[in-house]
Amino acid sequence: MEKKKIAVLVILSILFVAVVGVLYFSEKRTVYTTRNVISVTTLPLPVLNGNVSVEQAIENRRSIRQFSNDSITLDNLSQVLWSAQGITDSEKGLRAAPSAGQVYPLEIYVFVGINGVSGFQEGVYHYVPVNNSLEKVMNGDLRGELSGIANNQPWVKQAPVDILITGNYHKMINKYTDKELSTRFVNLEAGHAGENIYLQSEALGLVTVSLGSMNEEQLIQSFKLPENENPIYIFPVGHPT
Template identity: 40%
Template sequence: MRYLPRLMVWCGILCVTFMTTAEAQTTDIKLPKPALTGNKPLEAAILHKKSSRNFTGSTLSLANVSQLLWSANGNLPADAVTSATTKVFPSAGGLNALEAFLVAGQNTVEGVPAGVYRYNPADNTLRQIVPGDQRNLLAHAALSQVWIARAPAIIVIAAVFERMTGKYGGRGMQYVFMEAGAANQNVYLQAESLGLKAASVGAFQDNQVAAVLKLPAGMVPLLLLPVGN
């Protein structure tokens, strides 16, 4: 009988461990190929660009998530002659300082278990970094802007400044922010073109967002982009 409390603690630990393991997504998720043509003229997307924060809560399709991530940090098809790959936005020296992450809730993105994912633009896949729904923690880190947690997904743009400052010194900092601005606008226009909502969020505690996403050392979050229907 005196072992009962200790037994209960061990059961609790095992239970939590099992639940965490069960939620973990161990294989990369292959995204559908992004479409390279659309139905809306660019001018119409620019004309109607706006920040929208009132999400309906309906599930985002994997095709739309793929399209949004591609617009945020995708690669363009390799040059037929040189085989060089460029990004969907201009990047100083072609150095590409940005990384994109997807934060998905429970059943909010088709075929994607709740969690934080790193987007790999080279093979169009998502790799889980953190299991479970992290949207509330992210909203809390963003000075408690609670509407963020109601978005089915949040795209996070992060940067490795060293990639740019290693070549351009202090001026490289500006170049990284310019890249992030271009990625931001791409997501807005892509969302508008797909009939989806998006909004920029720059007001957050860097260290808290980095902790929620388990960002590696040297990677800094620059922008949250809640997206959805």
């Protein structure tokens, strides 16, 4: 009788662990195939001259982690996004940052805080280089959630906007087959786009900092990143104090 009870208990425990395991992993592996586009905004065109030389921007660029409460303008946001991934040769579809094999595996998202961009609603937006537009993919000011995912780095919720760069390693693997090489190529490209964000911010009198520290899986799930997109870099952007 005693043995029978133990056997039942063991079976029940195994069943419990199996059910919890299935629930845990199915939760973790939710795969989103498309972005849920709520609305689309066409961005102002980029301005192709400025008052700060490339040399001055390189010399003065610093990682700054303190931001004033001032909003940035939609012109400024558009300019920074263009510097990261904007189309610079529309005939050939080439972009501001170089891309191995012209694969363009990067995607850019913007987390806009309440009053983060003057005259523009808070939310999470996806940048569409070819249309120079922003697709709203989530409602609400989600900088706090992003800050938590970025290991509680406080500047993520203090900056009026946060730019997120993701990379689709599969796109690159389709071209180069080798997984390690393709991963390296995508990450290198994110570095190019990131440096452009730094330099363009500097030229506009804005400040930023590149953040590589984050919980990738949590970010994918919380912000429903489409299949095969991996977060790489976060850039809080705003005015200096």
